[in-house]
Amino acid sequence: MNKPLDNTVALSPTRSSVVEACAGSGKTWLLVSRMIRLLLAGAKPSELLAITFTRKAAQEMTDRLHEWLRVLALEDDTTVRQFLRDREIPESEIDALLPRARGLLETVLTSQPGPTVTTFHGWFLDLLKRAPLEAGLPWGAPLLEREKQLQNEGRDALLARWAAAPESPEGAALRVLLTDLGEHNLRALLSHFMQARAEWWAYTDGQTDPVAFALAQLRPGLYEDLDTDPVAAFWSDDLMAARVKRVGVSLEKGGKSEQARAPEIQRSLNLPPDDAHAVLMKYLMTAGQRRKKQATKELEKALGAELDTYLRDLDALETALETLTAIQTDIRIWNLNRHGLLLGHALVQGYQEAKAQQGMIDFTDAEWLACRLLQSEEHAPGLALKLDARYRHLLLDEFQDTNPLQWQALSTWLMEARAADSAMTVFMVGDPKQAIYRFRRGEARVFTAAAEFLRTHFDAPLFSTTMTRRLSPAVVQAINPVFAAVEGFAAHSHAPANETRPGALRCLPIHVEKTESHVTFGLRNPLTTPLPEAEDRAVHVEAKTFAEVLHDEVLGRWGVVDKHTKQTRPARAGDVMALVKKRTHLHLYERALEAAGIPFITSRRGGLLHALEARDVISLLETLLLPHADLKLAHTLKSPVFACSDEDLLAVFAPSPAHETRGWKRLNTLAGQVDCPPTLTRAARLLNHWRTRIGRLPVHDLLDHIYFEGDLEARYAAAAPAAMRPQIAANLRAFMQLALTQDGGRYPTLAGFIRELASLTDDADAAPGEGLAADGENAVRLITIHGSKGLEAPIVWLLGGSDHARGDSYSVLAPWPPTAPQPEHFSLFGKQDERGAWREPWFVEEAELAQRESDNLLYVALTRAEQGLIVSGAADKSAWLQRVDVAWQGMELPVDLPLAASPEALPRVTALPHMTAPPIGQRLAPATANLAAASGELFHACLEHHAPPSATRDLPALATRLGMTAELNRIEADARALLAQPHLARFFDPAQYQTAHNELALLDAGGRMQRLDRVVEFDDAVWIIDYKTGDDSLGLPDDLLTERHRPQLLNYLTLLAGLYLDKPIHTALLLADGRLIPLPAQ
């Protein structure tokens, strides 16, 4: 029913379509081509809304769009015509479209707003920001980045509260669950509930008592009577007891094993019911089931005619016990749900309140609220008014990872939009084979449902493509049989352009001999003989093989096609992408690479913060805060920052008769002595110096001092092996950047920073990744399959280790059909074998979906490889490995890429010149508040205020600022008194002069603004009066004051001379007490 991809339709700007596109088939090409076609057809940039799965993909799409628009704007006509032709524009229209095509770059770059290219989450957050009132959110509520942290804090607080109130419903529920499940499983259950909170909200939407509602839905599916104890009921039934007795008696006559069981069964009749039940389950039934064989030959013979009675009794008992087990299971399910839902719901509410307190929201809130908003009849119309863009063309990428909630929102919105605007188009791309986000509630079946919806309402055809541009022919050939049996898989083909591109495939099953632990010859001497590395587990051997094969056979030998030059060159570390399903064993692979000297980047939890160099710096910072912490101090001393030797450590820490102290104190003592090793002297000096900066410098600035004064980068480069240097340098940089980001936060302190790092290290979601080495990515990337989404590499190694999927337990069952408005069921489940009969169909369905997802993961992993693909894993345990091994049997696939002609000359890293610059700028000593100066300033202002032509000054305000409110009245009175002094009248009485200026501003030739306190112009002269109103001047003699102020006064003189060419100019100082000191003419 899927049609082969027809680009004339798929790219047509007036039609909607859906494309199911296999890995490497060029989805981005399609999407961006379509955007260009839409723009060419006259769509406004703001009418485009493209939604993809990751921010990275969105950014790449934007980048590609810009790149192509640049081609359209800049290249010659032939190239542009071909570009348009390639995108299926009819030949007849090309000429007419050419001018528009050429202008598109500027059209897009100048439009306000431009096209929206975002993720679902990005889009949701944007919607919420624009409609916070409707969503009930704080203004621009920031996104909570550390969900886990807040959840854990909230959980611990609630657990404590419940435990302290054992009488409360929650307290009682807690005790029951702790008893039934144990702490570990209870935590798992609660955390799974937390993860399923959106489902919970959707399921109980509109219910006043969600827990009661959910329980009411669950109850009818369980056994009717859950209150009577089924075991007691069984034993109080005389009929049953009689049967037990008869069966026991009969068995005595049977074979050996039957004879052995007989007394046990008879004994049960005298036991208390629970013990009796346990005995029956053990000796009558086996492993909870009825026995395969009801009777041995001997027994049949011995019973003769009584056999029938025996068999009837037995069957009745077995049936009863089965029912009993089922009831017990239902009771457990009921209790688990009764108590679990109560606590789970309370937990989620607590978390919601904690966020509200902080005015934050998380991703789940954003999704839930935005979806509700889009579906809300009340708010949806207003929302349109709040958006700056009116979307008319929707482009959806990676749609297979959408979840039902998102689809609910989107489909409602699409229906509305379609009704309002019939020209609306939708273009959807995805690949159900690559749906791998079930753990984030992605639901591959949504793709099919959406395709159907778009066909019905948007007349969108469904295309599919199986030609991959990424994989070389050999890889395509190898992949097809692996998936041949998967439903809906169609064989892939390679792009013609890749026809001659070589490929290499290896399947490496790892076998381990199950040897008894290594034979020891006598007692090992640890000083001379290290323990052999454990190789008892396949994953250890695999890790070693991984590093060895890369080192000996692949790197520098295999020839791969360079992405940019398209030439073949020897493989580099950066060409290899190693994939794991889970992070469990990453550290083992890391160790192996480390040992082989192969640089790598890892996506291990807290990648950056686990790196030794990052630990060093953290240790250093901790030492600054708490130098008495010996381990941190010793660590810091031995790091390349100080590179102390073990002898140095002995000097600082080892017991020594010469020193009473040790550690930090002794280090300082030693540093004061002449014969102290220079390494220790340096360490003590720098550590003490940096310690004085804590609390005064922001963390980043402190770190910069450390890097600078500690010569950090050079020292690490000197200490580390060459292959690791780029990565170490990158990590040191990344650490610095982390400090910068942290400093931007509220109320930073060094201790706070370190605490933040500590909690980040354990937080898988938020932990910072390692720094990317500067020279591109020349390191093996060691990542999860989920993290590899959208990536590709010349060589891919799928590491299996002995990871195998274990079914979940103590979790949530919430099946949500793709088109349903909410989950059709919601309940908790415990152990694998305690799921009950009623829910079985859902569990089966879940299991199928999980299997599907596992296939998809394998597909995603294998299709990252352009040329080389290596799959390894435990021969006996790894299902994937076995599957690949079987599929490749007898195929004679090439195992090596052709050797590269010449080993690549490493580009010489030319040391950059050091930057140098002449010093510039200066630091001012902090102004010290000075009472005399303040009163002088106020006095001065009073003069300015009162001397004619008075300039209004806000004296009270000034007084407040100077902290002199109390003195204002006195000072003002003094100032007025001064002005009234008779001997000054000629300067202050307007009748006695021509004009006067207060605060005369003059610009000198250098552009400096000079302010003259008072300039008085007479018929025959001009006077400059300079106020010296501070109390400090009062006691000084005239000549000292004139001497001190002469340069300033002379400067004034010169300035005024430029204005009053024909009058003599005089200057004088005026003191607060009215003393007038004229500057003697020179």
Added chain:
Amino acid sequence: MENPGRLETLGGPSLPHAVAHALLAQYADRLPDLSGLTVLVPNHRAGQDFARVLAQTAGRPVLIPPKITPLKSWAQSVAVDHSEPQSRRLARLHGVLRHIDWLGKIDRWALANELLALADELSAARLGGEIASQIRALHADTLDRETALIEAVWQALNNDGTDPQARYARGLDAILEHRTSAPQPIVGYALGLLTAVEQLFLSRCAEQAPVRLFELGAETADAYNFTLHQAWRMTEPPLRERAATLAAHHPESPALERMTLFPAPHLEAEARAVATWVANQLQVGTRTIALIALDRETARRVRALLDRMDVLVADETGWTLSTTAVAAVIDRWLECVSSDFPHIELLDLLKSPFLLGELAERQDQVLQFELALRRQGISHGMTDMLRLAHAQFDELPSWLALLFGAKQNFAQNRAPLTIWLTRLNDSLVEIQAIDPLKADAAGASVLDTLETLRRDLADDTEKYSFGEWRRWLNLALESASFIDESVVSPIVLTSLPAARGRVFEAVAIIGADAQHLPARPAPGLFSQATRAHLGLPTASDEVDAATTDLMHLLAQGPALISWRAWNNDEPNPASPLVLRLQALHHAAWGSDLPEQASGEPPTQPSPLPGASAQPAPTVFAEQLPRRYSPTAYQTLLDCPYRFFVSSVLGIRELDEADDALDKSDYGNALHRILNTFHDSAPPTKRDAALTLLSEISIAEFATLPAYTATAWHIRWASIQPAYIDGWLDWVAQGWRYQSGEAAVEMPFNVAGIGDITLHGRVDRVDGRIDQNGGDARTVIDYKTGAAAGLKKKLKDPSEAVQLPFYAWLADAAAAYLPINDTPVALLELDGETDVDAISRRLPELLGAIAAGGMLEANGVDTVCQYCEARGLCRKGMWHE
């Protein structure tokens, strides 16, 4: 924009110079007295720059300058009345919003803040009274809530003329009135977006006397300006045509010499490129340089790198008060007050130089106190801490006494904001924080801000709880900023709007990516379309303004435009302006703009260390400890270097005070319980024994936090019957308890070292008289780990030496007793084990070490994984 006066454009390298020329030419007859004129500038610093340019252009010894002022300051200088302080308005607004129920859980303070800004905008646009009807006319009832809010705000705040915009308008009116008697010309430039109020004012001025407003034009004479203009101001004719015309007029790109770009692979690279560029500029004698901090993080990094060369940067952008170290002190203090001294906040405080007198004097005591807190696991609470302090020190240290006293005096009942601020201030006085804070520039600024708020809010009587007040305080500290004026430098770090109209010799635009240039407007109450309809400035206006500002800056001299082209492994698109310029440049001259080269930042060179290698130290006999536990022995077997660290150097990890109780605590608790149980001669009747064990357990757990107590109790309760059963079985075999927690030791003489002691503490020793009448003993070691692991250990006792070592020390049989699972049964050490040989290996090894044996770091991965000494041995960084 409506043209209020005459909008003119001027060319030339810099607008201020051009304006100065025009001014001097027009008013040559007035020289040297230009005092009647007014020159409107965008900001004060631009005013200073203009004055300088004017004087230089005039070339006279002295000028009486025109009035050079930003319009705002001018209006302020004539205004007579005061406007209501923003903080008071905010509080009033909050008072109104507090009572609007349908707002639900929305944080009223944040909303009030947002609405206040909008109200001012409306007021500036001379909108207000009629706003509601306008919105309704536009959108019928769809924006009902928004409309209602705006109306409420308007009513509460803006209709009595006390708002700042109204006051501004009155100031402008006053100027007009004043001018009518003697109207004088006005000249202005680079004024940016003018509000309706301002436009009206200028038009009215223009009716009285000439008003000339200048903007930078695209004079064809200046090829560089013209190029920028073509790139950023034009979209017609098509790019390639514009480029062709450009190239025809200017065969050489005028930008090549002036501008470099730097698309950086990461933050550090960008910072280094910018610093290198600045260094180069300084080398060739450039002095005044603007660093436009579009990306604050990179800009800070640049500043730090320049600092290393003593190239100081005056930071005009300022810090939000809440990000200062000083605000952190206040935050920690309030946390201590409200949550009874959480140890983390308390320690932060104690290590701060801003309170409690001289830091150096208490430093040692504080460290001592911290270690004690950690060891005792005290996570908060004044009572516990007091107890600890009394035990630790002869007398209560003054620093602690002051803090505790201040907390006691801090009243916490509901009160108006001012009272809260007074309480805060009083407590800061008590903890001696005021003077140190005042001495710190940022600290003084925080105190000032608090003091101003306290004054401004004096007559606000709404009462708030501690929590509400703190939220308000956070917001207040968030919205005020501190500008560090301690650095004077011609190199300034500033923002695009703040650089408007100023004069620089060179400029670097830092962070010119699509995120920051132009800045994206934060979504507000209204969409851009609605804003446009209402006559409020829109995003497009802002973009235009930003472009103008940028062109002003670039016109003046050499420029660097940098951005992070990659951000966390994601491509990060450049600013559209950059993309447009690049495209035009390429189209015109077939080449790209040059890329900035980078340099290494300076460091203080040190003698470099050698290559890192696998350590294998040797030690002298005297450095070896005298006592050895099984743990020390095991460590020596696992990895000699780890032994070196833990036993020879004697280095241990410190506990964290707030670490959650964990597995090992559970183990310790069970050890104590069982020890008490067996010590108390328990009855051998099952029920009685169980009761006793249960009572002891309950008592032991009772001291724990509620949840841990419950969880552990329930867990252990499920094991207890099995434990008793196992024990009774054991008793039935004749075994009797002899001792618990018993120390065992064995003196030993090792050649080269002398006397040492081998010792251990065994959980339990049981004994019986065996069939032959012999005296048999078993040492029992309780384990809370999984039985499987223990069984594995028993298989190779020469590598897992704890049990054989105990057996040897106590001269007894030995067994593990796993107590984490049912049934509870002993796992016994194989009786054939040569415990003597195993145990004597330790002194032999010690002898070898004393004789120069090397303590190599040779642990296997499983050991290294949890080894605390990895930072010391540095495995992973060794050369092969």
